[in-house]
Amino acid sequence: MEHLEFDYDGTGAKPARAFALAGVVGSGNLEVLIEAADLGGRCAAVVDTSVRGYGETWRQVLADFFARHAMSDVRVSINDGGATPAVVSLRLDQAAAEIKDASA
Amino acid sequence: MRVARHSFYEATARRRVDGLLDQNSFREFCGPAARIVSPHLPALGMPVAFDDGVVVGEGTIDGRKVLIAAQEGGFMGGAVGEVHGAKITGLLERAADVKPEAVVLLLDTGGVRLHEANAGLVAMGEIQRAALSARHAGVPVIVAIGGKNGCYGGMSIVARSCDWIIASEEGRLSISGPEVIETVEGIEEFDAQDRALVWRTMGAKHRRLIGEIDALVADDMGAFRSAILNFVGRPRPLDLDALEAEHAMLSRRLERFWDCADGRDVWARLGINDPAAVPALDADSFNGLVGALEGGRS
Amino acid sequence: MLEKADAPRRWDTLERSYRARIERGAAFADGKIVRRDETERFLEAVIEPGDRVCIEGNNQKHADFLAAALSKTSVEAIHDLHIVQSNIALPPHLDVFERGTARRLDFCYAGPQGLRMARLVAEGKIEVGAIHTYLELYSRYFCDLTPHVSFVAADAADADGNLYTGPNTEDTPAIVEATAFKSGVLIAQVNRIVDKVPRVDVPGDWVSFVVEAPKPHYIEPIFTRDPAVITEVQVLMAMMVIRGIYEKYGVTRLNHGIGFDTAAIELILPTYAEDLGLKGKICRYMSVNPCPTLIPAIESGFVESIHCAGSELGMEAYTAARSDVFFIGRDGSMRSNRIFCQLAGHYSDLFIGSTLQIDLEGNSSTATLSRITGFGGAPNFGSESRARRHGSEAWLKAGREQRLSGEMPRGRKLVVQIVETFGDGMSPTFVERLDAWELQKTFDMPLPPVMVYGDDLTHLVTEEGIANLLLCDTMEERAQAIRGVAGYTPVGMKRDREMVARLREKGAVQYAEDLGVDKRLATRDLLAARSIKDLVAWSGGLYDPPSRFRNW
């Protein structure tokens, strides 16, 4: 396992909901827990992954994610079973869509 | 055609809970944000899940209060570890306290999580005892099986200790997985690749025909919901007479079918004219057949 | 001159050899029917050392009994054979090299035997003539690699040797034609001998001998893709293909690869493409095996006609009941033919398939280190058809996009590769240099084993988007367009973001939003069938999947 932590500038509104979860931890899959957190406007990400040595890729995938979804005061926590960046981005987008959804 | 069907099989544990309960009625206990994860997996270099692979909480189904647990088959095959098991046990114990109209267990599991084997096995015993305690408190416990993993290992014993079992025809209910039997006893005993054989031996249709489960439904969220609703608020007796009746039923089964080599032989002996056609029947036709058999018996 | 006068040239040596072989073989046969338990001695009688021998080994149907028998013959009697067969699939195919029965090999595809093949080549037990494509090898049967003896597999034969191949005709016609008309010995392995075959696929007078095998020939359901394992990412890519390529060019005639990526496309035709109003406008005529995942597209009226290279296990009753769509004999069962299917696919508007590695020129390969596999038919399907002269909307539009220098207008075949940026075990699909170069060195090949050449490729589809190489004017643009869809692979991370932005402006790189693809729809709910059972339902119960694919 490898533990990674990242920190990004916040750019948009605080999320509508307290938290949202997308995905399931499994081979080639991951779960993304996204939560409102008091981070002084910043965004943070914590990754626990079963595949070592992809820190730079995670940094970039998450940077692109936060650039795509303007958010602030958000913490993303990931348990990863070796998902490809495509699947990671998909789950991140699903989680973001849900936490931004004020309807429920 | 039949595209818009809302599949139970396809859904994650969370989607199953959402799909079965009244909208926005679900309140989760010890949810993912609480991060109650397995204390054992990290030492083995395995990723954890924030809910340890089971969702537990309360909500309503058609306005009737239920407690519900849903195993996530995608995480470690739905296997029961220490935390996972304790969540289900706690939920069943709560049932005895708060007396909902039912506890619903959506099981999707290979059994004990080997990575925390001893805790998982003892947890099975605890889950079973808690399920029986809930029943003694008058709360019916309803099991639904329709995920990728079926319901295997100790949880198959738990399932048969509950009041009602509902399964889709994708469902399987058995103590040993076919692969285990093949590995230990050889391919002559069980060819695990022969999936038609697997379903004829352990699948929901066979289980329905021999009286191991109470309802067979299509793989559809609405069908599961209706079947569950049918059993909400309907506890089954758990007294000595009920145990004797069960004993008589099981003994009769072994007497009648012990020499059968295949599910088809059992079905033929049950009076089904074309046993080979059973696997291809859809849920409605199959239930029609079951109805005709039971009608013929009474 | 004098020598010639002394020994006048004979012009029927092959014919005389044929007669001698038949006479020797007849000792082990009753009429044309070989006594099964004497098969090995029979083979020793008809085969001579150094012969070119073809063992029918298709994608699916295999002359497996004869292949096994050959691998048990005496090496003293039979040795140094030159095997000329398309598919090396079964252990006996290589046993004959291991033990010295055969030495030289010309083939197309080695799939699961690739690792052992590599070992035997390294040990000098196999001399590889060449790794061909299907059409190349069949062509050489009629040129310089004509078999002396061929084993074919058929479903049934009568006493006269008339053969019924059933739906899996595959390579049989090519092998039979080349062998029978060049004085070769044609031996058929059949599942059963009958009084009258359902239809004559091979006339009896072309067939020298028939052996009834102890059990039906080996057949593998290699074209069955279980919809249950199609991922959301594959659905997303399928959506992009439909919008960005099929709809854009109006592709009606095409060939699909057989992976999960193309299965996903097939399975969203009745949903996504239907909603886009594309029925009757795309995917009407296909050259492909009867993949079960095509059933919903056929049933919903998208795909109108399919010619098949071979059949697929479990699809027999379905194809037979859809004679408007498939090519069906008077007996009611399907007829396939790999050559014609390959040709039809070659001259269609589009090929789409998957690969393991792509470089910055767009060359792609499925070859991996330590294995020798070959590519079968993909290179034939996946190449520009330069001899094409007829126009079609898709072909002409692609040609206009390519803007070749000079005045002469010309069409262009669409050759598409569909891949995820990372493959199994996080291995990047995009590489600066293909493993194929290394493989060439290791096995001393004349060329690196490339499946589809970069200059044949027109589009590259990943989960990131589509690179349209027709719109790239320079090799640098082409490389950046490829980097632009290569995602987070090292190749993709090295993209020149400004240049990719410019390529995006001119449409050479398109992302989902540029294509009008709503990513939120990219779920498995879009699949017309999400399980094998759904496919059975779509087929009205006609599709009978092999047991291993069932979950009921």
Added chain:
Amino acid sequence: MSEAASAMDRVLVELFGEDHGVVRDAATLTGVARFDGRAVTVVGTADRAVIGADVALRLARAVLDAMRDEPGRPILVVVDNAGHRLSRRDELMANNGCIAHLTRCLDAARRRGHRVVGLVHDLAVSGGFMATGLSTDLCYALPGSEVRVMAPAAMARVTKIPLDRLEELSAVNPVLGPGVENFIRVGGLEGVWDGDLMAHFREALSRPLDGADMRRALGESRGGRSAAARVAAAVRAGAAA
């Protein structure tokens, strides 16, 4: 009679005397013995039996008989098995249903005031332990016996964790490896009966119990299962976190 079987017989003799009245039918043990002047129903298996559907029903019958014959009569469950039977026929008959029936009978006996005591002799494996020992009020093991979910080599194969690593981890984490000691620590076993068996049995019969499942608390206090009690309590309380 095998060595293990004679060892089993010695245990029965030590507890109930020479004429203990426990009868063996194949691998099944049933009978009514006397202990301190009162009747005790003995059910169980011997010789590392595999629990098939038929075996489960035979044992269940004996438990049902005990409930019918004498309310409150103690039941000793002798546990010696290699797990449930791995066969197509047993699965066809739904072995899980038959084992569930056995466990429900044991559970019913407990709730009806029969003290149900388990005693692992030699071996208890996975489903076989669940069928028997885990359905008792109190379950003990004899010295030298073993309880496990799966043999370590098989476990290494299934979990894809190298055997040596698995054994290394088992040494420090009682949830992982086989052994009576580990099962005691996770609360699956009450303890080991060494020395005076009669004294141990007498204590087990007379121990005041309120019917609550104490195994998690035991696991917690013995440091073998630290999370279960807390998590179950939180869920029972309906806690969000």
